[in-house]
Amino acid sequence: MKYAFWPGCVxxxxxxxxxxxTKAVAEHIGMELVELEAAxxxxxxxxSDGDPYLQDVLNARTLAMASKLGLPLIDIxxxxxxVHSLAVEKxxxxxxxxxxxxxxxxxxxxxxxxxxxxxLLWALFEDLEDDRLRxxxxxxxxxxxxxxxxxxxxxRPERVLGFAEHPHRRRSLESAIELVGASVVTYDGMTKxxxxxxxxxxxxxxxxxxxxxxxxxxxxxxxxxxxxxxxCHLNLDAQQYDAARVVHRKLDLPILHLPQLIGLxxxxxxxxLGLDGHVVNTKPLLHKAGVR
Amino acid sequence: xxxxDFVIERYDPVTERSYEQQFTAEYEPGQxxxxxxxxxxxxxxxxxxxxxxxxxxxxxxxxxxxxxxxMLACKTQVTDIVKRGDPIRVAPMGNQKVVKDxxxxxxxxxxAFERAETWLQEIPDQDPPSREYHTAKEEFDxxxxxxxxxxxxxxxxxxxxxxxxxxxxxxxxxxxAYRFVFDSRDSQKHERLEFLSxxxxxxxxxxxxxxxxxxxxDVLPMDAIMELxxxxxxxxxxxxxxxxxxxxxxxxxxxxxxxxxxxxxILSAGxxxxxxxxxxxxxxxxxxxxKSRKLIMAAKRHGANREGRRQIRRIFDEVEAEKARSAVDAxxxxxxxxxALMAH
Numbered sequence: 001m002k003y004a005f006w007p008g009c010v011x012x013x014x015x016x017x018x019x020x021x022t023k024a025v026a027e028h029i030g031m032e033l034v035e036l037e038a039a040x041x042x043x044x045x046x047x048s049d050g051d052p053y054l055q056d057v058l059n060a061r062t063l064a065m066a067s068k069l070g071l072p073l074i075d076i077x078x079x080x081x082x083v084h085s086l087a088v089e090k091x092x093x094x095x096x097x098x099x100x101x102x103x104x105x106x107x108x109x110x111x112x113x114x115x116x117x118x119x120l121l122w123a124l125f126e127d128l129e130d131d132r133l134r135x136x137x138x139x140x141x142x143x144x145x146x147x148x149x150x151x152x153x154x155x156r157p158e159r160v161l162g163f164a165e166h167p168h169r170r171r172s173l174e175s176a177i178e179l180v181g182a183s184v185v186t187y188d189g190m191t192k193x194x195x196x197x198x199x200x201x202x203x204x205x206x207x208x209x210x211x212x213x214x215x216x217x218x219x220x221x222x223x224x225x226x227x228x229x230x231x232c233h234l235n236l237d238a239q240q241y242d243a244a245r246v247v248h249r250k251l252d253l254p255i256l257h258l259p260q261l262i263g264l265x266x267x268x269x270x271x272x273l274g275l276d277g278h279v280v281n282t283k284p285l286l287h288k289a290g291v292r
Numbered sequence: 293x294x295x296x297d298f299v300i301e302r303y304d305p306v307t308e309r310s311y312e313q314q315f316t317a318e319y320e321p322g323q324x325x326x327x328x329x330x331x332x333x334x335x336x337x338x339x340x341x342x343x344x345x346x347x348x349x350x351x352x353x354x355x356x357x358x359x360x361x362x363m364l365a366c367k368t369q370v371t372d373i374v375k376r377g378d379p380i381r382v383a384p385m386g387n388q389k390v391v392k393d394x395x396x397x398x399x400x401x402x403x404a405f406e407r408a409e410t411w412l413q414e415i416p417d418q419d420p421p422s423r424e425y426h427t428a429k430e431e432f433d434x435x436x437x438x439x440x441x442x443x444x445x446x447x448x449x450x451x452x453x454x455x456x457x458x459x460x461x462x463x464x465x466x467x468x469a470y471r472f473v474f475d476s477r478d479s480q481k482h483e484r485l486e487f488l489s490x491x492x493x494x495x496x497x498x499x500x501x502x503x504x505x506x507x508x509x510d511v512l513p514m515d516a517i518m519e520l521x522x523x524x525x526x527x528x529x530x531x532x533x534x535x536x537x538x539x540x541x542x543x544x545x546x547x548x549x550x551x552x553x554x555x556x557x558i559l560s561a562g563x564x565x566x567x568x569x570x571x572x573x574x575x576x577x578x579x580x581x582x583k584s585r586k587l588i589m590a591a592k593r594h595g596a597n598r599e600g601r602r603q604i605r606r607i608f609d610e611v612e613a614e615k616a617r618s619a620v621d622a623x624x625x626x627x628x629x630x631x632a633l634m635a636h
Binding site: 049055205 | 560580621630
């Protein structure tokens with residue numbers, strides 16, 4: 001299991017604990033990650049506000065880099081997988097692809113369409129033998145009730161995310177929670193927007209979304225949320241106290257990154273998963289889970 | 293005939309009571325949720341209220357939530373959504389006040405069209421052509437899909453921004469505005485883009501794709517909103533948070549190849565007096581981030597490696613030159629539109 005690894009900007013920035021946890025889990029299960037150090041930000045749908053073509057060139061370049069290495073591209077961010085998948089769809093248009101390849105040629109790269117990007121969440125269930133995956137769970141988190149929080153772009157638009165060939169991707173995060181032996185708490189907001197894309201544009205709306213979802217999950221009995229998206233994590237965790245003020249209630253709900261959850265259940269120690277790097281304290285949760 | 297359980301969210305405006313009620317309906321393969329609701333109303337409970345008319349996904353009356361998502365009851369076949377004997381859950385549309393059972397007050401949804409003035413505003417002092425107006429095929433292809441909107445409100449019902457801000461214009465009205473912005477017979481393009489760039493307009497969209505998934509007519513509202521953003525920026529309407537954010541984001545990636553989290557909030561707020569309260573508003577959050585080491589990591593400004601940065605800068609320069617020569621951004625949107633319409 002070897003991948004061209006795109007860490008995304010946020011795991012190398014304000015959510016470094018995601019990078020730490022991903023590396024720890026990958027090593028533990030024998031995933032070799034070849035980091036694409038020359039790759040660019042996906043643009044996150046924000047560069048495309050003013051420069052949609054530029055954003056497509058940047059993503060075609062990243063996909064072409066993976067394909068040059070002969071490796072599948074792996075993402076650890078819902079936004080990255082969404083933007084990469086949309087680029088793959090647009091690049092099926094031959095004229096458009098040819099135009100973009102002219103921009104890649106000076107670097108010796110060519111987008112040929114043979115790379116299908118995947119998220120770590122999908123790779124766990126699709127690339128690992130089921131028995132082996134289950135055998136790695138050494139510390140089941142049976143005491144925990146966990147709510148999934150997907151992030152829009154790992155769910156929508158369905159047509160670009162391979163849901164037709166891989167129907168399990170629709171509930172992949174519930175599967176991850178079940179895998180670690182915890183119970184799944186479902187709630188309305190779990191597939192909705194965390195609000196992060198408009199945090200600087202319309203802070204009140206953005207935090208009303210984040211606070212609303214966290215509050216709803218809490219009311220449904222969740223001990224914590226788990227997300228495959230570091231941007232959601234920024235709004236749900238790093239902004240949680242500001243969000244609490246907008247929705248006029250106490251929240252204090254820890255938010256786990258997907259590989260932190262998997263790592264904990266595989267018996268990796270919390271400090272190797274960056275669990276002390278959150279804004280909302282994760283200690284009471286670890287205590288409840290019986291970890292230290 | 294197979295039987296199916298339905299759990300219907302009901303509301304009685306006389307007693308102001310909300311409750312769920314379970315019914316069992318018989319259906320034949322090919323029959324729709326609307327057929328079952330009518331079966332229930334006609335044979336079991338005549339007080340059950342819902343809107344419907346054409347039964348052919350044309351009138352836009354019967355949008356409601358089925359298993360949590362907004363759709364037309366008349367376009368949704370029971371066999372397509374039934375799961376392992378679970379009941380089908382039917383609820384009124386979201387983001388609007390319930391009048392009775394599955395009927396909601398759609399006046400806020402309709403007001404948005406009036407606010408956005410989504411009708412043709414002709415070029416003044418111009419004699420009308422002697423015959424009909426002609427529209428070039430390329431122009432028609434750009435917006436004809438948005439003209440198929442039936443005003444059912446499914447997109448508005450699932451919109452994550454309307455949920456937080458009832459004044460947000462919403463996907464349908466914005467898609468209709470797009471249709472006139474790109475209609476060469478309309479005289480108000482620039483004024484429209486200015487209005488749409490204000491608060492509650494295009495820059496408040498979160499790009500959550502809910503409207504694209506909900507729309508029963510493939511209007512692709514969110515894609516229209518995104519193209520309006522690009523067009524507004526192209527027209528120089530950039531004195532707003534959204535454009536500043538996009539430009540600042542782009543600038544960071546140009547320099548380091550990666551998002552620059554440290555300067556983004558400051559540049560998005562803008563170098564102007566009005567930004568000061570906003571920047572102060574970031575302080576408590578920033579202090580918490582400092583404690584968790586997040587701010588330090590962001591300030592380290594991780595970037596692509598040296599060769600990567602060189603190539604990324606080359607691409608930025610080349611694309612800039614290419615944009616001046618040809619309509620590459622319109623091509624990008626056309627590529628997305630054609631694959632989306634083909635897939636749906």
